[in-house]
Amino acid sequence: MTDVRIQLIDKLVAEVGANGLVDRSLREVATAIGSSHRMLNYHFGSRDGLVRALVERVESSQRDLLQSLAEEIHDPAELVRALWDHLVQPEMRPFIRLFFECVALTGGEGLTDPWIDDARPIAERLGGSTDADILRLGVAVSRGLLIDVLATDDPRPATRSLELFLDLWSASSGELTQ
Numbered sequence: 001m002t003d004v005r006i007q008l009i010d011k012l013v014a015e016v017g018a019n020g021l022v023d024r025s026l027r028e029v030a031t032a033i034g035s036s037h038r039m040l041n042y043h044f045g046s047r048d049g050l051v052r053a054l055v056e057r058v059e060s061s062q063r064d065l066l067q068s069l070a071e072e073i074h075d076p077a078e079l080v081r082a083l084w085d086h087l088v089q090p091e092m093r094p095f096i097r098l099f100f101e102c103v104a105l106t107g108g109e110g111l112t113d114p115w116i117d118d119a120r121p122i123a124e125r126l127g128g129s130t131d132a133d134i135l136r137l138g139v140a141v142s143r144g145l146l147i148d149v150l151a152t153d154d155p156r157p158a159t160r161s162l163e164l165f166l167d168l169w170s171a172s173s174g175e176l177t178q
């Protein structure tokens with residue numbers, strides 16, 4: 001990745017975090033970061049490519065946060081709670097919306113496997129399940145509950161549901177069964 005592209009992504013993450021992306025043209029976003037829509041098209045190919053690059057950056061940051069939290073937190077359910085607490089903050093909502101926009105544009109291809117790959121060694125270290133289906137279920141539940149947070153603008157009901165899921169998960173020792 002070129003330095004210019006990295007700098008653009010950094011500026012775009014800050015801009016989209018502050019002002020969102022939905023219903024904004026590439027020209028408007030480019031102007032807001034002191035660039036041009038041509039430069040964005042050159043580096044990202046299209047609006048879809050820009051959205052994909054932003055989501056990849058934000059998701060990578062969130063997985064890095066998971067890794068960092070896992071160094072301090074040694075209980076899998078507490079780790080999920082700590083990440084959830086970060087994700088439901090109001091300043092994260094534009095990125096959550098952007099994630100779902102990316103899913104709509106790309107079909108979500110390639111957005112779950114990196115979470116599973118990064119979660120496996122953490123789960124192993126914490127004595128949790130490393131089964132891909134179990135990890136995928138955790139990612140899916142979290143993402144589904146994030147839709148509820150976006151729809152209601154209130155994280156409390158979704159957080160209660162996450163707690164219920166974690167209780168069920170913990171009761172089965174991380175090995176949810178059919």
